[in-house]
Amino acid sequence: MTTKQIREKIENLVDLSTNQTLKETNAIxxxxxxxxxxxxxxxIDIHTLGGEAEAKLRRELAKIIKLDLGFSxxxxxxxxxxNMHNVAGKNTKFIIVASGKGGVGKSTVAINLGYALTKxxxxxxxxxxxxxxxxxxxxxxMPTNSIDVNExxxxxxxxxxxxxxxxxxxxxxxxxxxxxxxxxLNSMLNNFFYQVEWSKNLDYIIIDMGPGTGDAxxxxxxxxxxxxxxxxxxxxxxxxxxxxxxxxxxxxxxxxIIGIIENMAYNENTKEKLWNESTDKxxxxxSIEKELNTEVLATLPFAIAKHHLALYxxxxxxxxxxxxxxxxxxxx
Ligand SMILES: Nc1ncnc2c1ncn2[C@@H]1O[C@H](COP(=O)(O)OP(=O)(O)O)[C@@H](O)[C@H]1O
Ligand SMILES: [Mg+2]
Numbered sequence: 098m099t100t101k102q103i104r105e106k107i108e109n110l111v112d113l114s115t116n117q118t119l120k121e122t123n124a125i126x127x128x129x130x131x132x133x134x135x136x137x138x139x140x141i142d143i144h145t146l147g148g149e150a151e152a153k154l155r156r157e158l159a160k161i162i163k164l165d166l167g168f169s170x171x172x173x174x175x176x177x178x179x180n181m182h183n184v185a186g187k188n189t190k191f192i193i194v195a196s197g198k199g200g201v202g203k204s205t206v207a208i209n210l211g212y213a214l215t216k217x218x219x220x221x222x223x224x225x226x227x228x229x230x231x232x233x234x235x236x237x238x239m240p241t242n243s244i245d246v247n248e249x250x251x252x253x254x255x256x257x258x259x260x261x262x263x264x265x266x267x268x269x270x271x272x273x274x275x276x277x278x279x280x281x282l283n284s285m286l287n288n289f290f291y292q293v294e295w296s297k298n299l300d301y302i303i304i305d306m307g308p309g310t311g312d313a314x315x316x317x318x319x320x321x322x323x324x325x326x327x328x329x330x331x332x333x334x335x336x337x338x339x340x341x342x343x344x345x346x347x348x349x350x351x352x353x354i355i356g357i358i359e360n361m362a363y364n365e366n367t368k369e370k371l372w373n374e375s376t377d378k379x380x381x382x383x384s385i386e387k388e389l390n391t392e393v394l395a396t397l398p399f400a401i402a403k404h405h406l407a408l409y410x411x412x413x414x415x416x417x418x419x420x421x422x423x424x425x426x427x428x429x
Contacts, residue, residue, distance in 0.1 A: 113150035136170035191324035197339020202360035207305035213423035225264035356394035
């Protein structure tokens with residue numbers, strides 16, 4: 098008897114707490130055979146631990162392994178399934194802030210949108226998921242070594258300006274480059290959601306992505322299936338081109354695009370445009386809107402923040418615009 102044969106025998110059992118089969122939820126994490134003792138060892142993800150669904154599954158597994166397959170015994174370890182609902186709260190919405198290029202203002206938009214949402218009495222978490230260029234702790238002027246762990250060994254987010262913040266930089270040595278690849282990168286992103294003790298009643302978790310359409314983006318799409326995307330671009334043909342590509346990558350993974358934010362478009366004081374734009378500017382933006390079936394939500398000026406390093410308050414033009422964006426998003 099091989100583990101593959103055992104898998105085939107048990108994978109169609111149903112987890113009553115989700116009404117899905119173990120195969121559908123990819124719940125069978127490990128199958129082992131102890132040949133000396135003639136027992137089977139299983140690690141199974143289940144949506145709700147300790148309830149009737151677990152008890153029933155345990156009975157059904159024992160029946161198949163012992164009666165049908167003739168093993169002497171079975172040892173099952175149930176683990177709580179990594180379901181996004183378990184992460185922060187049933188109604189938490191995930192907003193992914195992305196762009197094609199670096200330096201267009203993703204992180205700035207992420208924190209300012211978060212900040213504006215807190216002013217609307219929303220509870221907000223921020224994930225700085227830019228693995229190679231983490232910048233949120235700097236922009237929010239957070240102290241270094243902000244990481245703290247609770248008695249369950251879960252990471253406690255850093256609380257600042259009423260937002261809960263987790264950053265890749267919490268996990269790396271100061272001043273050192275990060276060289277995460279592939280699976281390590283994936284588990285890093287997973288950790289943000291499953292190893293972090295977020296408040297259970299967060300209204301939003303805003304995820305600040307790195308530029309482009311690389312591995313991290315695909316991983317995030319895999320982890321957050323119901324996330325909505327906010328695209329950030331400058332009025333620059335290169336940035337817009339890449340934004341279009343990033344937007345399409347999200348559409349290909351069935352993510353909804355909330356809208357586009359055009360950042361650093363004009364001088365706050367003189368209202369002069371800051372980019373020498375080619376004549377096709379409007380055509381390009383229009384075609385992005387059309388192809389991605391979305392719209393430009395706001396156009397922000399280039400503005401030095403008055404009160405903080407990168408957060409704008411409501412007495413500033415940017416602050417007012419962020420308030421409008423937050424309102425728009427909160428009533429969707
Ligand atoms: N509207 C703006 N006006 C002035 N400076 C801005 C504006 N938006 C972003 N910045 C600045 O531009 C730089 C890059 O922004 P950042 O948010 O880090 O971009 P990204 O996350 O896309 O790489 C930062 O120094 C930030 O403070
Ligand atoms: Mg950034």
